[in-house]
Amino acid sequence: MKSGWVDRDAETIVAAGAKSGIDRDLALRIYTTRLLGRDPKLVLHGGGNTSLKEVMRDRLGADVEVLRVKATGADMAMIDLAGLPAVRLLPLRKLRALGEIGDDELVGIERASLIDPAAANPSVEIMLHAFLPHKFVDHTHATAVLSVIDQPDGEKKCAEVFGGRLAFVPYVMPGFGLAKKAIDVFERAKPSDGLILSKHGIVTFGESAREAYERMIEMVSRAEEFIARRRKAAMAPARRGTAEVAQIAPIVRGACSEKDKTTEGAWRRLVLEFRATDAVLNFVNAKDLARLSQAGVVTPDHTIRTKNWPLVLPAPDPGKLAEFARVAHDTADQFAARYHRYFEQHNARVGHIKRELDPLPRVVLVPGLGLFGLGRTKRDAEIAADIAEAWVEGVSDAEAIGRFESISEADMFDCEYWPLEQAKLGTRKEPPLMGQIAVVTGAGGAIGAATAKALAAAGAEVALLDVNFAAAREQAKTIGPSALPVVCDVTSAASVRAAFDAVAAAFGGVDITVSNAGAAWQGRIGEVDEEVMRKSFELNFYGHQRVAQAAVKIMLTQGTGGCLLFNVSKQAVNPGPNFGPYGIPKAAELALMRQYALDYGADGIRANAVNADRIRSGLLTADMIASRSRARGLSEKDYMSGNLLGREVTADDVAQAFLHQALALKTTADVTTVDGGNIAAAMR
Ligand SMILES: [Zn+2]
Numbered sequence: 001m002k003s004g005w006v007d008r009d010a011e012t013i014v015a016a017g018a019k020s021g022i023d024r025d026l027a028l029r030i031y032t033t034r035l036l037g038r039d040p041k042l043v044l045h046g047g048g049n050t051s052l053k054e055v056m057r058d059r060l061g062a063d064v065e066v067l068r069v070k071a072t073g074a075d076m077a078m079i080d081l082a083g084l085p086a087v088r089l090l091p092l093r094k095l096r097a098l099g100e101i102g103d104d105e106l107v108g109i110e111r112a113s114l115i116d117p118a119a120a121n122p123s124v125e126i127m128l129h130a131f132l133p134h135k136f137v138d139h140t141h142a143t144a145v146l147s148v149i150d151q152p153d154g155e156k157k158c159a160e161v162f163g164g165r166l167a168f169v170p171y172v173m174p175g176f177g178l179a180k181k182a183i184d185v186f187e188r189a190k191p192s193d194g195l196i197l198s199k200h201g202i203v204t205f206g207e208s209a210r211e212a213y214e215r216m217i218e219m220v221s222r223a224e225e226f227i228a229r230r231r232k233a234a235m236a237p238a239r240r241g242t243a244e245v246a247q248i249a250p251i252v253r254g255a256c257s258e259k260d261k262t263t264e265g266a267w268r269r270l271v272l273e274f275r276a277t278d279a280v281l282n283f284v285n286a287k288d289l290a291r292l293s294q295a296g297v298v299t300p301d302h303t304i305r306t307k308n309w310p311l312v313l314p315a316p317d318p319g320k321l322a323e324f325a326r327v328a329h330d331t332a333d334q335f336a337a338r339y340h341r342y343f344e345q346h347n348a349r350v351g352h353i354k355r356e357l358d359p360l361p362r363v364v365l366v367p368g369l370g371l372f373g374l375g376r377t378k379r380d381a382e383i384a385a386d387i388a389e390a391w392v393e394g395v396s397d398a399e400a401i402g403r404f405e406s407i408s409e410a411d412m413f414d415c416e417y418w419p420l421e422q423a424k425l426g427t428r429k430e431p432p433l434m435g436q437i438a439v440v441t442g443a444g445g446a447i448g449a450a451t452a453k454a455l456a457a458a459g460a461e462v463a464l465l466d467v468n469f470a471a472a473r474e475q476a477k478t479i480g481p482s483a484l485p486v487v488c489d490v491t492s493a494a495s496v497r498a499a500f501d502a503v504a505a506a507f508g509g510v511d512i513t514v515s516n517a518g519a520a521w522q523g524r525i526g527e528v529d530e531e532v533m534r535k536s537f538e539l540n541f542y543g544h545q546r547v548a549q550a551a552v553k554i555m556l557t558q559g560t561g562g563c564l565l566f567n568v569s570k571q572a573v574n575p576g577p578n579f580g581p582y583g584i585p586k587a588a589e590l591a592l593m594r595q596y597a598l599d600y601g602a603d604g605i606r607a608n609a610v611n612a613d614r615i616r617s618g619l620l621t622a623d624m625i626a627s628r629s630r631a632r633g634l635s636e637k638d639y640m641s642g643n644l645l646g647r648e649v650t651a652d653d654v655a656q657a658f659l660h661q662a663l664a665l666k667t668t669a670d671v672t673t674v675d676g677g678n679i680a681a682a683m684r
Contacts, residue, residue, distance in 0.1 A: 001042075001144075002216055004035040007194035007340035010210075022081065025054055025659055028209035029068065029136065030079055030555045037076025044390055045383050046073050047301050048140040048201075051129035052209075056086060058115055063217050065089045068127050071120035071421065085119035091646045093131035096183065100112050100272060101176050105418055124420040127179030132186060134205035141201040141299040142221035143390050147397035149196055150298055153509065154404050158196045161226045162219055164366070167191035171198040171407055173414050174294060174300060174421075199407045231400045235257035237281035237519060240369055245274055246501035248316055250509040252341065252372055254558035255332035256311070256360050265604060265665040267560045269435035270360060271461050271510025273381035276370030276391055278446045284365045285394045293365055296406025298394035301417035304422060305380075306386045308342075308412045310363035310371070324555070335361050346413035354417045358586055363388040373456045376435050378461045378482035378507065433461030437507045439500070441547055442517030444471025446617035447567060449654035451514050453479055458659055460512060463503040465490075467517070490543030500550040511557050512662050515544045516567040518586075520619050525580035526593045530582050540585035548596055561604025565658050566593045568671065570613035574681035590671070606668035608661040611683070612654045635684035644677025 010031050017027030029052040036050065037043050037083045049070040058064050066086040070076065074083035091113045095101060110122055116480075123129075129137045133232035148157050153166045167189035172178040174402035182195055182203070193215045201217060206212035249272055260266035286292060286682035291590035293312045297303050313331055316324040338360035343356045364372040371392070373385025400405035406412075415421055438455040443464030444446040454464045456479045464479075465488035467470035484506050488499035503510055521536045523529070548564050571583035572590040589609075614620065629639035641646040657672045665669075671683050 001039075001217055001224055003031070003217045004039070005210060005213065023054070025052060025083075025135070025209065026068065026084075029079070029084065032136075032138070032209045032213040033070065033076050033079045033084075036138060036140060036216065037079065040386065040390070040557060042140045042216070043076050044112070044141070044249065044273045044386055045305065046075065047299065048076060048138075048224065049123040049125050049129070050076070050084075050212075051126075051137045052084070052451060053089060053135050056115065064115075065666065066115060067092065067126070067130050067417065069122045069126050072118065072123050072420070081323070082120065085122055086115040087116065087122055087126070087130075088113040089130060092127065095127070095176070096180065097130060103175070103418075106176060107420070110356055121423075124418075125174060125179075125574070126175050128182055129202070131183035132203075132205060132650075133178050134212070135202060135207050136209050137205045138212045138216050139201060140202045140216060141301070142220045142223070143298070143394045144220055144577060145196070145202045146298040146394045146398065147227055147401065147404075148223045150199055150394065150398050150406060151402045153402065154196075154198055154405075157402065162193075162196070165191060166192040166196045166202065166204075166219060167194075168196050169198060171200065171411065173411060173418070174200065177416070187596070195219055199405075222316075222384070225334045227401055228398045231397065234278065234282045236278060237285055238368075239276060239281070242505045243501050244318060245276075245369065246504035247321060248324075248366060248369055248652050249274065249504050250365070250554045250557040251316075251328050251446060252313070252320065252364050254506040254560055255328040255664055256364065256374055257558070257560045258336070258358070258360060260589065263665065265561065266356065267435075267639075268360070269511065270362075270374040270380050270508070271381045271435060271437065273373040273375075273378065274370055274505060274508075275373070276383050277389065279396060280371050280389060282390055283396055284367045284371060289365070292395055292404070293397065295395060295404050296409075296412060298391050298398075298406070300407060302387050302391065303412055303416040305384050306362045306373075306391065307339070308409070310365050312365045313360035313367075315367040316369065332361065335359070342409065342413065346410060346417075349410065350414075350417075357416075363391075370574060372508070374508075374552060376430065377459075381508075403598050431457075433512075434459035434461045436511040436662075437451075437463070437503070437509055438512040438514065438662070439465060439547075439551065440514040440516060441465045441473055441488060441543075443485075445516075446651040447612070447615060447654050448516045449475040449478075450516070450651035451516065451658045452476075452483070454652070454655035455512065455514075455657045456480070456483060458663070459506050460662075463499075463507070465499050465517070481560065488517075490547055491538045493546055496550050498548040504554055508553045510551050510562070510624040511558075511560070512563045512565065513547060514567070514658055515547045517543055517547075518567065518619070520571070520579070521581035522578050523581050524578050525584075526580055533584075535631075537580045537585045537588075540582065541588045544589050544592055548607075550593070552596070552600060555600075555605050556603060562606070562663050564593070564596050564605065564607040565661055566590075566607070566609040567654075568609040570609050570611055570675055570678065571680045572609075572676065573611060574669075593671075594669050600667055606661075606665075608664075608670045608672070609676070610654055610657045610658070610661070611671050611673045611681065612649065613678060613681060614643070615649055615651055615654060616640070617651060641676065643675060644679070647676050649674055649676045 013031045014027045033050045051069040068084040169185045172181045202214035294384040339359035373381045375381035438460040440452040444466035463484040464472040467489045470485040476483040478483040574587040575583040593609045629636045
């Protein structure tokens, strides 16, 4: 591991800080915190912290000694002043005299000692920083260090690798107890560079930001070199393609869902993130996977993201997927039952004061394929997968130099159910479609894009399919980094298959499909060319059938129901003159929706349609609006609002109708009219 320190960068940040009253030490504290935070081998998703002790002037003009420590949950790679709240040091230091202190009381004292009362909560490891006397303290859960110390003889290995420059602190749960233990060890051993926190991580300190940082890099490098000398060469494993991942992922996802006990027809679902690096494949294909996979976390705070063990499935045989699905469901049920027992046992130990989290796995290992991270959102799934990859590396390397050993199950429980750890996840009210995956076709157009946005705003992960990839990508960008643009020509069976494979591989499956792609052809029906009719049917009927078939296949594999939504347009029920080539396949599409509702209701798959009219879109362009309103002798505004309510109907109105249908768990075979009122087009 190389030091990331660059003099010029350091001076740039010092100079920039000086302009806004940030002193040199603080600017360099920000600089090295970012250096640590940007390397995932050192710090992953909030798992590390830094601090600085300095004298600052408080609001009353008095000089006070403060500890600036990373805010809990703050991203070190992007840290700024607000991410390093200042806390009066003296009251914190006095706490050392106490034997024990409750979490709430401790947080209360910390908050009361903040210089800025509105500042963020300091890191859960604040007391460790407060008790150590050094000006700069850096703490990480560096993967290589964990491999060295997560061992039955971790203390011996620590002495061997770090040559006495780091003192060894036996495992204590993070928090006040660990801080007291660490300062006791420090005062007794007086190490020159820092501390090893057994089964947890490393602390380095120094009188300058650079000294503490360079010591961290040097110590982690020592661990890396120690491992590299002993690591056995791994084989380059065989890799499977997207199509196979797309076949397996919906089985895994279905197995790792649970019925929502409060609402009939609702499910608690997770989103998947797939990884198959060489390291992951070597791990999941290892002979002793059964032992390694159950060995526990590499550092305690990972437990809130990955739980303490992954779900391990057998290697799938592509020719026997039904058998794989049966075993996957059984194994997932056993996982949930084991998690429940684990909770019951340890909750009894602590006096029945905890509330059980959901028992669904957050990491799934599939030999021959790779690993899945699972989460309520795509982002959470990615975080779980990142941590699972670090865990794979940590355990594999620990085995290369000895035998991996984690903390006890009781210790894991105490961390997993520690309120201060859970607080890192934040309190969020879950939006109604959270955990669901939606596919929208024609998503580069006005109605498709508005619908994708509405579903995403309700918490769904969205895939935007369009024959025009650039248009889909543009719209996806406005939704966020998780929105997935996919090229899809719904007139091609191969293209639809590839698009749904891409969605299943990216998110794990599909729950909601909005079949919206379409285009209009015109012609007087007795004279229209058959080729025109066939073209329109290919897109406006078969396109919907292909998309619905692809979606239903995945939904049946998941076994958690689903929702098919169709844009049928007013033409399906109220044909316009010379619009036969468009209206007739749209009428067939309406029948298609009803057939899906009929044939798949028993599988919990709902099918509904929106009947919309006169929406500004690719089918009704500004030029068309101008010429049609002129032809009728109306203003454009009067033309667009020519309905019973006298209101223009927008793509957002259509999107809200689709969203309503996605949420209405007791509604199927329904047509919702969104046209401002048109009696001739009313359903009968
Ligand atoms: Zn830590």
